[in-house]
Amino acid sequence: MEFKEQMQAYRERFENALPKLLLPPETDPPRIHQAMRYSMEAGGKRLRPMLLYAVGDLFAAELPLDPAAIAIECIHTYSLVHDDLPAMDNSDLRRGKPTCHRAFDEATAVLAGDALLTYAFELLATHYRDWPEIGLVLVADLARAAGSRHLIGGQMADILSERSGSLDAHQLEFIQANKTAALIACSLIFGARLARVDQNTTDMISRLGHHIGIAFQLIDDLLDATRDSETLGKPAGIDAVNDTGNAIHLFGIEGTRERAAQQTGMAHEICSQLGRDASFLSNLIGWMETRIS
Numbered sequence: 632m633e634f635k636e637q638m639q640a641y642r643e644r645f646e647n648a649l650p651k652l653l654l655p656p657e658t659d660p661p662r663i664h665q666a667m668r669y670s671m672e673a674g675g676k677r678l679r680p681m682l683l684y685a686v687g688d689l690f691a692a693e694l695p696l697d698p699a700a701i702a703i704e705c706i707h708t709y710s711l712v713h714d715d716l717p718a719m720d721n722s723d724l725r726r727g728k729p730t731c732h733r734a735f736d737e738a739t740a741v742l743a744g745d746a747l748l749t750y751a752f753e754l755l756a757t758h759y760r761d762w763p764e765i766g767l768v769l770v771a772d773l774a775r776a777a778g779s780r781h782l783i784g785g786q787m788a789d790i791l792s793e794r795s796g797s798l799d800a801h802q803l804e805f806i807q808a809n810k811t812a813a814l815i816a817c818s819l820i821f822g823a824r825l826a827r828v829d830q831n832t833t834d835m836i837s838r839l840g841h842h843i844g845i846a847f848q849l850i851d852d853l854l855d856a857t858r859d860s861e862t863l864g865k866p867a868g869i870d871a872v873n874d875t876g877n878a879i880h881l882f883g884i885e886g887t888r889e890r891a892a893q894q895t896g897m898a899h900e901i902c903s904q905l906g907r908d909a910s911f912l913s914n915l916i917g918w919m920e921t922r923i924s
């Protein structure tokens with residue numbers, strides 16, 4: 632299959648599985664379940680599920696991939712819902728639509744984020760109960776990636792750098808590695824775990840995920856600085872306005888572009904060492920570099 636067709640097929644696979652694996656909107660109390668679905672069904676690139684599917688298929692995974700892909704997207708979406716809250720970025724627009732707290736209200740958005748976070752683990756525990764040794768590892772991987780050393784720790788470091796008004800290259804690296812790359816790496820690792828690949832290959836996949844994640848964040852910073860809100864589906868220039876941990880402040884546009892190219896170069900190198908036809912992953916890395924939103 633051509634790259635674009637494969638990408639579309641993965642997106643459709645995810646969008647078809649999503650309504651079946653989320654709780655029905657009429658579940659009591661409907662307001663929280665509607666808010667959860669509102670944010671999950673608002674679209675987005677579905678990059679993390681695509682990476683999971685791509686690695687799972689690369690190694691011919693026989694275990695179901697959809698519940699793990701949705702669990703990862705639940706965590707990602709919760710982090711966006713909370714990041715958009717008035718206590719954090721105070722954003723009105725996400726994925727081209729009003730943010731959860733604008734469409735509902737602040738208390739509902741806090742709860743919808745919390746509920747997506749916990750539901751991710753319910754999905755894993757329920758759908759991999761027939762493979763408990765793998766299910767448990769998935770729960771541990773995701774709890775770690777989403778926890779205080781990685782996703783939450785990266786967000787905390789970002790907020791602290793914003794408050795202090797200072798940021799050096801070491802702090803930026805910590806923020807990018809944890810706020811962004813850890814969950815992206817976890818998506819690829821999930822694909823590897825579900826295909827039961829050996830530890831050495833899982834370590835390579837983890838490094839691949841790290842480089843993809845850092846490149847993704849550098850490109851996100853470039854887009855934030857150079858694109859308009861309509862194209863991005865979220866407020867543009869928000870990092871410049873809030874003076875957050877943005878690569879552009881440290882390296883400028885050209886320096887950030889060069890660093891993104893170095894990271895994608897390292898990611899391509901790992902793809903070429905996997906001993907399989909990783910052309911979809913390589914093309915996805917190329918697409919990520921040239922994406923406009």
Ligand code: GRG
Nearest residue numbers: 675676677678710711713714726783786811851
């Ligand atoms: C609140 C615990 C907590 C964490 C928030 C997600 C996040 C951490 C902050 C949002 C701002 C930001 C730049 C995060 C880095 C990760 C990132 C680029 C998120 C956006 O991911 P996309 O572009 O979003 O994949 P879509 O909407 O396409 O899924």
